[in-house]
Amino acid sequence: DAGVTQSPTHLIKTRGQQVTLRCSPKSGHDTVSWYQQALGQGPQFIFQYYEEEERQRGNFPDRFSGHQFPNYSSELNVNALLLGDSALYLCASSLTDRVYGYTFGSGTRLTVV
Amino acid sequence: QQQVKQSPQSLIVQKGGISIINCAYENTAFDYFPWYQQFPGKGPALLIAIRPDVSEKKEGRFTISFNKSAKQFSLHIMDSQPGDSATYFCAASFFFSGNTPLVFGKGTRLSVIA
Numbered sequence: 001d002a003g004v005t006q007s008p009t010h011l012i013k014t015r016g017q018q019v020t021l022r023c024s025p026k027s028g029h030d031t032v033s034w035y036q037q038a039l040g041q042g043p044q045f046i047f048q049y050y051e052e053e054e055r056q057r058g059n060f061p062d063r064f065s066g067h068q069f070p071n072y073s074s075e076l077n078v079n080a081l082l083l084g085d086s087a088l089y090l091c092a093s094s095l096t097d098r099v100y101g102y103t104f105g106s107g108t109r110l111t112v113v
Numbered sequence: 114q115q116q117v118k119q120s121p122q123s124l125i126v127q128k129g130g131i132s133i134i135n136c137a138y139e140n141t142a143f144d145y146f147p148w149y150q151q152f153p154g155k156g157p158a159l160l161i162a163i164r165p166d167v168s169e170k171k172e173g174r175f176t177i178s179f180n181k182s183a184k185q186f187s188l189h190i191m192d193s194q195p196g197d198s199a200t201y202f203c204a205a206s207f208f209f210s211g212n213t214p215l216v217f218g219k220g221t222r223l224s225v226i227a
Contacts, residue, residue, distance in 0.1 A: 004156070033214055042119075042202050042217030043157065056214060090156050100145060100208060102215065104156030 002027060004093050004105035012111045013081050021076040021108045025093030029103070032074040034066060035090040037107070043090055049074050050096070081112045117205050119218025126225050132190040134221045136203035141184065145208040147215070148177065148188045151200045160201070161188070164208060193225045 005024040013019050025032050031050045035043035045058035049068035068074045072093075078085055089108045094101040118137045126132045138146075144165055149157035163170045163177040163186065170177045176189040190197055200222050204215040 035214075040220070042204075042219045043215075044217075045214040048214060058214070092156075100147070100162065102147075102159065104149075104158065106154065106156045 004091055004103050006089075006091050006105035006108050008108060009106070010109045010111075012113060015081055015083060015112055017081050018077065018079045019081060019110060021078075021089050021091075021110070023074045023076070023091030023093075023105060025072050025074070025091075026103045029093035029095050029101070030072050031094045031096060032068060032072065033092045033094070033102070034074070034076045035092065036060070037088040037090055039087070046076070078110075083112050086110060086112045117203055117216050117218040119203050119221060121221060122219070123222045124224070126190075126193045126223065128193065128195060128225055128227045130193050130225075132188075132193045132197070132223055132225070134188045134201055134203070134223070135185065136187065136205075136218050137183075137185045138205045138216075139184065140205070143205040143207065143216075145206050146177070146179065146186050147204050147206075148175075149202045149204060149217075151202065151220075157202055190223075193223075195225045195227060198223055198225050 007022045033048040034046040037043045046060050047057040048055050052068045063079045065077045091105045092102045147162035148160045150160045151157045161172045161175045174191045179186045200220045202220045203218045206215045207213050
């Protein structure tokens with residue numbers, strides 16, 4: 001049973017560029033949440049997608065956007081990258097937004113130079 | 114503001130010793146308190162979780178102690194092993210989430226030395 005799959009694993013982008021990160025949820029899960037984990041910090045909630053809609057959003061600017069597809073996979077897009085966007089981006093999937101079923105992927109390490 | 118404060122930031126324990134990590138929360142409506150373990154290059158993995166209807170939950174060498182009146186909970190790792198060396202995060206949320214996400218502490222880096 002495949003867990004949460006994220007791609008790519010590592011990414012280097014230049015300040016001002018745009019980036020798209022991808023997530024495939026665990027089989028049977030229909031909800032995807034995205035978190036940003038800065039170095040030495042705990043994960044910070046970006047947003048959550050359920051039924052192809054953004055259901056909840058954390059304190060992140062509009063430069064951060066997302067999408068969920070009919071097969072429950074999801075994308076995180078970040079526009080106009082800043083140096084401070086450098087972090088590990090984690091995708092977590094669950095069944096119908098229940099946090100106790102959260103399964104995290106290994107993340108995408110984004111470095112902005 | 115919904116915050117979870119975690120301490121200590123780092124911890125060094127001898128093999129076979131007890132590791133203790135503490136967390137405090139502010140929102141009394143939280144009713145789900147998980148602990149996550151994260152190894153370098155990996156995402157967090159659920160270790161153990163507790164709800165406020167019990168004061169303690171034990172799973173193998175890992176125990177959560179919960180003090181509802183003090184709004185605190187802690188993770189105890191008994192007989193700590195070098196393989197336990199990782200970063201541990203406490204978190205809080207609502208069991209019947211309603212889309213409310215997990216709120217994480219800042220993490221504790223545990224090193225178990227032989």
